[in-house]
Amino acid sequence: MAAAAAVSAPSTKGSLREDLTCAICCDLFREPVMLACMHHFCRPCISRYWRGTQGPVTCPQCRKEFSSKQFQTNYLVAAMVEKVRATTSDTYIKSLEKQLKETLESHLLRKEDFNNSIRRDKEKMNIIKRVGADLQARVKGDFRALHQILHDEETCMLEQLRREQEEELEKVQRHLEAVEVAQRELEDNLKALQQASAATEDIVLTELPQLRPCVQVDIAPEFDINAFSNKYMAPLQYIAWRRMFKSLKPGPSPLTFDVDTAHPSIHVSRDKSLAVECDVMNHHLNHGKRFTQCVNILASQSFQSGRHYWEVDVGYNPKWDLGVASEAVDRHARIKLSPETGYWTLRLRNGNDYSAGTQPWTRLQLGSSPQRIGVFLDCDERKVSFYNADDMSLLYSFASGPRGKAFPFFSPCISDSSHKPQPLKLLHYPPVALSG
Numbered sequence: 001m002a003a004a005a006a007v008s009a010p011s012t013k014g015s016l017r018e019d020l021t022c023a024i025c026c027d028l029f030r031e032p033v034m035l036a037c038m039h040h041f042c043r044p045c046i047s048r049y050w051r052g053t054q055g056p057v058t059c060p061q062c063r064k065e066f067s068s069k070q071f072q073t074n075y076l077v078a079a080m081v082e083k084v085r086a087t088t089s090d091t092y093i094k095s096l097e098k099q100l101k102e103t104l105e106s107h108l109l110r111k112e113d114f115n116n117s118i119r120r121d122k123e124k125m126n127i128i129k130r131v132g133a134d135l136q137a138r139v140k141g142d143f144r145a146l147h148q149i150l151h152d153e154e155t156c157m158l159e160q161l162r163r164e165q166e167e168e169l170e171k172v173q174r175h176l177e178a179v180e181v182a183q184r185e186l187e188d189n190l191k192a193l194q195q196a197s198a199a200t201e202d203i204v205l206t207e208l209p210q211l212r213p214c215v216q217v218d219i220a221p222e223f224d225i226n227a228f229s230n231k232y233m234a235p236l237q238y239i240a241w242r243r244m245f246k247s248l249k250p251g252p253s254p255l256t257f258d259v260d261t262a263h264p265s266i267h268v269s270r271d272k273s274l275a276v277e278c279d280v281m282n283h284h285l286n287h288g289k290r291f292t293q294c295v296n297i298l299a300s301q302s303f304q305s306g307r308h309y310w311e312v313d314v315g316y317n318p319k320w321d322l323g324v325a326s327e328a329v330d331r332h333a334r335i336k337l338s339p340e341t342g343y344w345t346l347r348l349r350n351g352n353d354y355s356a357g358t359q360p361w362t363r364l365q366l367g368s369s370p371q372r373i374g375v376f377l378d379c380d381e382r383k384v385s386f387y388n389a390d391d392m393s394l395l396y397s398f399a400s401g402p403r404g405k406a407f408p409f410f411s412p413c414i415s416d417s418s419h420k421p422q423p424l425k426l427l428h429y430p431p432v433a434l435s436g
Contacts, residue, residue, distance in 0.1 A: 017088070020081050023061050024049055029081045033071040037064045040077055149247045153240045161232060168228065171221045182215035189214075245429050250307040250376075252429040255408055258300040261331070263291045266412065269423075272300070276423035277412040293334040298325060299408035299426075308377045310408060310426070311389045315371060317412065317422035318351040324377055324384050325409035326402045343409060344384040344398045346373065356386075356396040364396060372427065377406065389427075 022029050024045035031043035039061045041049075050057045056065045086092055192209040245251050256272035264281040268274065275297050286292065299310075314320055321337060323345030330341075337343040338359040345357035352369060355361040372389035382401040387394055415421040 016080075017084055020077065020084055028085055029077060032074050032077040032081060034074045034077075035059050035064075035071050036066060037062050040074060041071075043071070043073070046071060145247075145249065146244070149244050150240060153243060157232075157236070164228065168223060172223070175218065175220050178215070178217050182217045185212050185215050188212055250309045252427070253301065253308050253310045253408075254428050255299040255301055255310050255426045257410070257426065258289070258298050258407075260287070260289045261291060261296075261298040263295045263297065265295055265414075266297050268297070273426045273428065274423045275410060275412055277415050277421045289331065291331045293332060294411065295414055296321075296325075296331075296409065296411045298410070302327065302405050302407045303377055303379055304405040305379045307379070309374060311372050311374045311429075312410065313372050313425035313427055314348070315422050315425070316351075317348070317424070318416070318419055319347075319349050319413040320424060321345050321347045321357070321409075321411040321413065322373060322424070323357065323375060323386070323409050324402060324406050327405040327407065339398065339400065342402070344401055345409065346386045346396060354395070356398075362396070366395065370395075375408065377401065379406070 017028070020028055020032075022032075022040070022042045022045050024041055027042075029040060029042050030045075032040050033043045033046060034040050035046075037059045039059055041060065046060070049060055050069050053069075056067055057069055058065050189211045192211060196209040257268045257275050259268050259272065262268055262275070262282075264283075265277055265279075267276050267278045267282065277295055291297065312322055314322075323337075323343065325344075326342035328342060335341045336359060337345045337347070337357045339357075340359065343357055346364075347355050347357060347361075349355070354364040354366050356364060366388075368388075370388035370390055373395075374387035374389040374392065376383075376385040376387065378384075378401070382403065383397060383399060384401040385394060385397040410424050412421065412424050
């Protein structure tokens with residue numbers, strides 16, 4: 001339809017131009033006038049055509065005679081002529097060609113933008129599909145490992161139950177067989193005695209019949225049904241859950257605080273699982289490992305490969321920082337915690353103001369205040385993630401984590417005078433050896 005319109009438009013304009021052309025000068029009308037026969041001519045042309053004519057005049061087109069030289073100005077045709085003249089001028093055509101070129105270029109650019117957008121969207125879709133497939137494989141692998149752990153635990157427990165059942169059955173079976181042997185011996189003796197008793201009616205019994213010695217049978221073994229069933233009537237799911245810790249990858253890392261890195265105002269418990277800020281400064285040796293300007297402390301353990309997870313009980317402490325620190329951080333200067341300075345942290349201020357340690361800080365809107373924070377460090381993928389350990393919801397994740405050796409990092413911060421200092425506690429989930 002558009003092509004047809006484009007083809008027909010020039011012919012329409014051409015026929016209009018012909019209709020607005022004077023038959024005398026063969027050009028567009030100038031001051032068009034209309035004769036009584038309805039034909040149009042230029043005023044100068046018709047005046048020149050009739051000049052010198054005496055008496056009646058005729059129409060140059062239809063030859064109709066008129067008694068006098070009369071005509072009427074046609075303003076509508078004049079306006080149409082001016083419009084056609086304007087649209088067919090070189091200036092107008094050049095302007096129209098320029099507009100056409102600019103519009104065409106604009107549409108070509110928009111088409112290219114659309115093509116690029118479509119290409120980017122398709123690339124994003126391919127990336128999403130590829131990443132989704134990789135994540136699905138990882139999720140399936142992790143749960144397959146959990147299924148295998150549970151399957152192995154189930155197999156082991158069922159095998160243990162089968163062995164104990166067989167042992168108990170074997171004990172009873174041995175006693176049953178001994179009793180049956182003794183019963184047969186006793187029945188043989190009874191039979192001999194009964195025969196001897198029947199014979200005394202006809203003859204005088206001079207001696208007892210020969211009897212087999214009685215078999216001594218041990219007391220039947222006791223079967224304590226409670227002792228047998230209690231371990232299998234126990235909270236098996238909890239027992240299996242506790243045993244799973246030794247097989248989890250990553251399992252909870254049993255961290256301890258490194259006293260040699262503690263700022264002098266940090267007190268560490270004897271078992272190195274609690275760290276709290278206090279008013280009294282501890283007298284420690286100053287060396288390169290210790291933080292001297294900021295109330296910070298590191299864990300004794302460090303990581304530079306693999307995946308690792310640990311949990312910190314922050315309780316109701318209104319302010320703290322925790323996360324991961326690079327081994328090369330400056331421990332003797334007061335610096336802002338950020339990945340650029342070697343820290344990947346989560347922070348709390350004023351009891352409910354949570355932020356990720358970026359520059360500037362990234363404010364976090366949490367639905368609730370977590371009492372336990374989980375930190376996940378993937379050294380190979382260079383990711384540091386923080387979780388609400390109460391429900392394992394993700395709080396924040398750094399995409400570009402530390403290179404090389406990194407340490408778990410903690411800061412109980414300087415407490416306000418209105419609040420009693422609250423400790424940071426490292427939570428341990430050791431693989432407990434439960435008796436089977």
